[in-house]
Amino acid sequence: MVDATDVRLGVAALAACLLLLRLLSTGMRSRRLPPGPRTLPLIGNLHQLPKKDMHVQHLKWAQEYGPIFSLKLGSQTVIVLASGAMIKRLVDKRSGNYADRPSLFMQEAFDHSRIIMRGYDDLWKVERKLYHGFLNGTKAARYIPYPDLETKQLCFDLLQRPEDFEALITRTTLSAATSMAYGFRVTDPENPVMKELLRNAHGFFTMAHKSQLFDWYPQLRPVVKWLPSFVYPLYRNAREVFGREKRQFHDLLHETRQKLGKGDALPSFASDIVRAQESWQGKPEGATLTDHAAAYIAGIAMEGAMDTQSNQLAASIKAMMLYPLVQKQAQAHLDDVIGGDRMPQPSDIEKLPYIRQIMKETLRWLPTTTSGAIPHAARAEDEIDGYLIPKGATILLSVWSANNDPSLFPSPRVFDPSRQNPNFSMGEAALASDIRDRDHWTFGAGRRICPGMHVAEGTLMLTMARVLWAFDISKAKDDQGKEIEVDPDEITQSIASRPLPFKCEIKARTPKHAEIVRKTWEEAQHVLDDAGNYKVNVL
Numbered sequence: 001m002v003d004a005t006d007v008r009l010g011v012a013a014l015a016a017c018l019l020l021l022r023l024l025s026t027g028m029r030s031r032r033l034p035p036g037p038r039t040l041p042l043i044g045n046l047h048q049l050p051k052k053d054m055h056v057q058h059l060k061w062a063q064e065y066g067p068i069f070s071l072k073l074g075s076q077t078v079i080v081l082a083s084g085a086m087i088k089r090l091v092d093k094r095s096g097n098y099a100d101r102p103s104l105f106m107q108e109a110f111d112h113s114r115i116i117m118r119g120y121d122d123l124w125k126v127e128r129k130l131y132h133g134f135l136n137g138t139k140a141a142r143y144i145p146y147p148d149l150e151t152k153q154l155c156f157d158l159l160q161r162p163e164d165f166e167a168l169i170t171r172t173t174l175s176a177a178t179s180m181a182y183g184f185r186v187t188d189p190e191n192p193v194m195k196e197l198l199r200n201a202h203g204f205f206t207m208a209h210k211s212q213l214f215d216w217y218p219q220l221r222p223v224v225k226w227l228p229s230f231v232y233p234l235y236r237n238a239r240e241v242f243g244r245e246k247r248q249f250h251d252l253l254h255e256t257r258q259k260l261g262k263g264d265a266l267p268s269f270a271s272d273i274v275r276a277q278e279s280w281q282g283k284p285e286g287a288t289l290t291d292h293a294a295a296y297i298a299g300i301a302m303e304g305a306m307d308t309q310s311n312q313l314a315a316s317i318k319a320m321m322l323y324p325l326v327q328k329q330a331q332a333h334l335d336d337v338i339g340g341d342r343m344p345q346p347s348d349i350e351k352l353p354y355i356r357q358i359m360k361e362t363l364r365w366l367p368t369t370t371s372g373a374i375p376h377a378a379r380a381e382d383e384i385d386g387y388l389i390p391k392g393a394t395i396l397l398s399v400w401s402a403n404n405d406p407s408l409f410p411s412p413r414v415f416d417p418s419r420q421n422p423n424f425s426m427g428e429a430a431l432a433s434d435i436r437d438r439d440h441w442t443f444g445a446g447r448r449i450c451p452g453m454h455v456a457e458g459t460l461m462l463t464m465a466r467v468l469w470a471f472d473i474s475k476a477k478d479d480q481g482k483e484i485e486v487d488p489d490e491i492t493q494s495i496a497s498r499p500l501p502f503k504c505e506i507k508a509r510t511p512k513h514a515e516i517v518r519k520t521w522e523e524a525q526h527v528l529d530d531a532g533n534y535k536v537n538v539l
């Protein structure tokens with residue numbers, strides 16, 4: 001006779017063995033996955049992740065394991081796509097399968113409100129339709145008066161305070177972003193509404209970075225949510241930021257609705273969303289587009305536009321400082337097409353192919369989204385070159401590796417605008433079937449590709465054209481008059497990184513250029529009221 005106690009002990013021992021096996025297999029790479037660095041039980045490759053410059057490590061691994069490799073991060077499988085060809089084959093060509101996002105802890109903490117982290121669901125489709133409808137190549141032109149005004153102010157401000165160029169660029173893109181999203185300007189970044197916007201957005205970015213452990217070990221999330229804040233404050237802090245941000249986004253949408261009601265709203269993304277909400281009443285899209293979703297669609301358009309563009313403009317200043325011959329060639333081109341009697345206008349953009357090449361090369365050479373901002377995820381199991389891509393795997397676009405692929409971009413760390421095709425806009429390049437026409441991968445790929453790229457193209461080109469037309473940019477000098485050297489590749493650690501702060505000298509090219517900048521800004525201000533905001537119905 002078998003004793004009941006023995007049976008219980010046997011079952012417990014078996015369960016313990018199974019649990020141990022499961023724990024030990026956590027973090028281990030299955031043979032069918034793409035290759036990658038050796039793993040350890042439980043943690044996989046976590047111990048090999050560097051504290052900084054992850055994108056550089058990705059490039060090293062790509063050189064060792066090839067254009068597709070895999071990492072095990074806790075219980076998650078991460079497939080890294082490290083060449084443009086591989087990104088195109090999977091994320092562009094099989095876009096339906098790679099349009100999802102992995103489950104991210106911060107998305108949960110923010111009640112699944114941000115489109116950029118949303119899975120491939122019905123609300124994402126409605127949101128994407130709105131972004132595409134209002135930010136596409138033709139519609140994006142409606143917003144150009146905003147960067148037009150802001151870059152006139154930028155050039156004027158650079159005459160007064162060239163040493164503050166980083167802060168001045170940030171104000172410019174922030175103000176262009178709030179204008180496009182809601183129709184109001186940022187004249188003073190110390191303004192309380194602005195400070196709140198920045199505090200919330202940057203709070204989110206920081207927490208998204210800090211909470212990665214719970215993306216890799218989702219099993220820990222219930223414990224983290226339950227822990228009191230004096231033990232572990234992350235989740236409660238995130239909820240607090242979410243509460244503040246939600247209030248602000250809802251208030252801004254409400255104000256837009258009121259202005260539309262009074263007939264004095266300026267063109268803005270938020271006005272377009274409110275109108276879409278009204279015209280969709282009674283339709284399935286209308287039911288999906290709740291007030292909360294509408295508030296977040298507008299808020300995230302603003303957030304998506306502010307740091308990314310400012311980071312790329314800071315990168316363009318760095319490039320021009322480090323490559324004076326390119327700068328001289330750009331100025332000769334501008335003198336040729338525009339002349340010395342007026343600043344470049346938005347209508348000139350199409351006539352400035354070399355500026356387009358510089359813009360594209362900046363995005364390739366120093367991308368703000370070194371690792372594609374937010375990863376994609378596989379909706380179903382897939383296979384490529386004999387490797388398995390499991391359902392649910394995180395798909396990371398290693399933009400830095402793809403942008404530095406020497407087979408497409410020889411001597412990739414050299415800033416060489418001549419390698420870029422001036423005849424394609426960035427939107428056209430993203431759709432090009434020939435990989436050699438793809439200028440860079442900085443806006444991502446497939447169905448999740450950045451919907452703001454047309455807006456960004458207009459803003460970046462206009463700003464670069466005007467700054468190069470008006471100013472000489474050179475290395476700053478130390479007390480001994482020696483040029484201060486700057487590392488070209490040093491960047492901040494973020495999902496949207498930026499060159500580390502650097503010094504440079506920015507001077508008007510001639511007194512005549514300075515005078516035109518002053519006069520242009522003086523004339524531009526006729527659309528503004530005394531507080532520096534747009535007069536009613538002026539655009």
Ligand code: HEM
Pocket residue numbers: 115116117118128131135300301302304305306308309312368369372373374375376442443444445446447448449450451452453455456
């Ligand atoms: C230099 C400027 C910009 C860069 C480098 C950039 C880059 C990116 C990247 C890499 C993604 C993720 C793409 C992917 O998952 O494959 C993204 C998504 C997004 N961007 Fe941008 N972006 C820029 C400007 C803008 C602007 C101006 C807007 C709004 C007007 C915007 C709105 C968005 C939105 C809403 C998403 C989420 C799309 C989705 O998940 O379906 N971005 N951006």
